[in-house]
Amino acid sequence: MSKALIVGGGIAGLATAIAFDRRGWEVEVLERAPELTAVGAGISLWSNALRALDELGVGERIRERAVEDAAAGIRDARGRWLSRTDTAALRARHGSPVVLHRADLLEILRAAVPESAVRTGISVTEARADGSVLHSAGVSRGDVVVGADGIHSVVRRAVCGVVEPRYSGYTAWRMVVTPTEPLGDLGESWGRGERFGFAALADGRVYCFAAANIPAGAPDGGLPELRRRFRDWHAPIPALLAAADADTVLRNDIYELPPLDTYVSGRLVLVGDAAHAMTPNLGQGACQALEDAVVLARVVATGGDPSAYDAERRPRTRMIADRSARIGTVAQLSNPLLAAVRDAVMRAMPASAQARALAPILDWTPGEPGAIQRPRTGGDVRSHTNT
Template sequence: MSTAIIVGGGIGGLATAIAFLRKGWDVEVLERATTIAEVGAGLSVWPNALRALDALGVGAEVRARATEEGAAGIRDSKGTWLSRSDTDLLRARYRLPIMMHRADLFDILRAAIPESALRTGITVSEARTDGTVVHSAGTSTGDVVVGADGIRSVVRRAVCGEVAPRYSGYTAWRVVVTPTEPMGDLGESWGRGERFGYAALADGRVYCFATGNMPAGTAGGGLAELRRRFGTWHAPIPGLLAAADEGALLKHDLYDLPALKTYVAGRIALVGDAAHAMTPNLGQGACQAIEDAVVLAEVATRDGDLTRYDAERRPRTQMIVTRSRRIGAIAQLSAAPLVALRNAVLRLTPSTAQANALAPVLDWHPPTR
C-alpha cells in the first residue's frame, strides 16, 4: 500500500490526509505542536472549497456547523455604502459562501482521520526528494511527502531553496465576540490605511477582523489600539470592540509568498501556505489548501506524476495570490486623494461586474476520472 507523509497538521495538512485516506493510502501526519488544535477566529468557506469538502466526504457536516453569509458589501468609516453585493445573483451563479469558526472546521477534519495517523510533538528538520523525512523522532519514508507546514515551510527548501515571505505592509487583528446589539448587514468598512469587518457565526457570536498599515513587527496593538483606531467608526463597530476580550484578540502581520517556480520536486509536493501563502483579502487561503488536497491525492493515485499537480495548481493559486495582494493594496490606501478616487470607483462599479470578477476564483470543480 502506498504511503503519504504529511508535514503539518493544520487545515491543509488534515484535508490532504483525508484525501489520501479516501484513495486507500496509508497516511502519517507529522505535527510540531504537542497538541493539534486551531486558533479562535472565523473562516469564510467559499463555494469552490465546499465542492472540495464534498469530495472529501465532510461537506454536509461543515454546512451543518456554519451559517450562510447574507447581505454584505463595503462601507466607509461613517457607514455610507460604497458597494453592495447582489446576494441573489451570487447565490444563483455560485452559491453563497458560509462562515464558520476555524476550530469547527479543524475538528471536523481531524475527526475524519484515525488517531494512529497523527504524530504530535515531531519537529521536521529536512525533507528529501527520495521521500525521506528527517525529524526529531528519527525518519519517515513515503511514496509522497507533502509539505503542509506553512509559510515558513521546512519542506519547501527541498523544492526551491530558501524563499523569503513578503510583508504586505499591514497587520491584522482577529477576535470573536458576543454582540450586545443588532448587527444589521455585514461586510467590511474601509478607511484610510485601515479596515474593519464583521461576520456572523452559527452560534450567534460575531467574528471581527481589522487591518492597519504599520511596519512589520510593531509592538503593542491590543484592544486599546483597536478602540483608538475604530472607536468612532459607524455602529456596530464601537459596540463590538466594547464587547471584545483582550485575551481572545489575535494580532498577526500579514505576509504572502512570491511566485514559486514549482510546487514539486521528486516525491515532494507543497500545499497551502507552504506553496502559495496569500493575504486574506479574497478569503481563499484555507479554501485553496483544501482544493490542493483533493487534486494532489487524485494525481498521486492516478499515475504518481506530481508535475501534473504543479501544472494544475500553480497557475490558479498564484493568480489568486496576485489578486488578493492587489485588492489589499487598494483597500489599504491611505492618501486622501487616492482614497476618494477608490471610493468613487467602488460606487460606480455595478454588482454584476463584481460577480463576474469572482468567476475565475469560484468556478472551480474537483477533478473527475
C-alpha cells in the same frame, strides 16, 4: 500499500490526509504542536472550497456547523455604501459562502483522519527528494511527502531553496465577540489605511477582523489600540470592540510568498501556505489549500506524475494570490485623494462586476468525480462543502 507522508497538521495537512486515505493510501501526519488546536477566529469558505470538502466527504458536517455568509458589501468609515453584494445572483450562480469557527473546521477534518495517522509533538528538521523526512522522533518515509507546514515550510526549502516571505505592509487583528446590540448589515468597511469587518457565526457570536498599515514587527497596542483606531467608525463597530475580551484578540503581521518556480521536487510536493501563502483579501487561503488536497490526491493516487499537480495548481493559485494582493493594495490606501478616487469608482461600479470577477475563482470543480471509498472504523463522516 502506497503511503503519503504529510508534514503539518493544519487545514492543508489534514485535508490532504483525508484525500489520500479515501483513495486507499496509508497516511502519516507529522505535526510540531503537542496537540491539534485552532485559536479563536472565524473562517469563510467559498463555494469552491465547499466542493472540495464535499469531495473529501465532510461537506455536510461543515454546513451543519456553519452559517451562510450574509455580507452585504463594503461601506466607508461613516457607514455609507461603497459597493453592495448581489447575494441573490451570487447564490444562484455559485452557492453561498459560509462562515464557521476555525476550530470547528479543524475538528471535523481531524475526525475524518484515522486516529493512529496523526503524530503530534514531532519537529521536522529536513525533507529529502527520495521521500525521507528527518524529525525529532527519527525518520519517516513516504511514496510522496507533502509539505503542508505553512509559510515557513521546512519542506519548501528542499523543493525551492530558501524563499523569504514578504511583508504586505499591513497587520491584522481577529477576535470572536458576543454582540450587545443588533448588528445590522454585515460586511467590511474601508477607511484610509484601515479596515474593519464582521460576520455572524452559527452560535450567535460574531467574528471580527481589522487591518491597518503598520511597519512589520511594530509593538501591538492590543484592544485599546483597536478601540482608539475605530472609535469614530459607524455602528456597530465601536460596540463590538467594547464587548471584546482583550485576552482573545489575535494579531498577525500579514506576509505572503513570492511566486515559486515549482511546487514539486522528486517525491516532495507543496500544498497550502507552504506553496502559495497569500493575503486574506479574497478569503481564499484555506479554500486553495482544500483544492490542493483534492487535486494532489487525484493526480498522484491514480498514477500521475506530481508535475501534473504543479501544472494544474501553480497557475491558478498564482492568479488568485495576485488578485488578493491587488485588492489589499486598494483597500489599504491611506492617501486621502487616492482613497477618495477609490471610493468614487467603487460606488459607480455595478454589482454584476463583482460576480464576473469572482467567477474564475468560484467556478472551480474537483475534476475527476468520486474518490475511491474504502470501509473504515472510527468516526462517521457523512458525504454530501475559507479559505
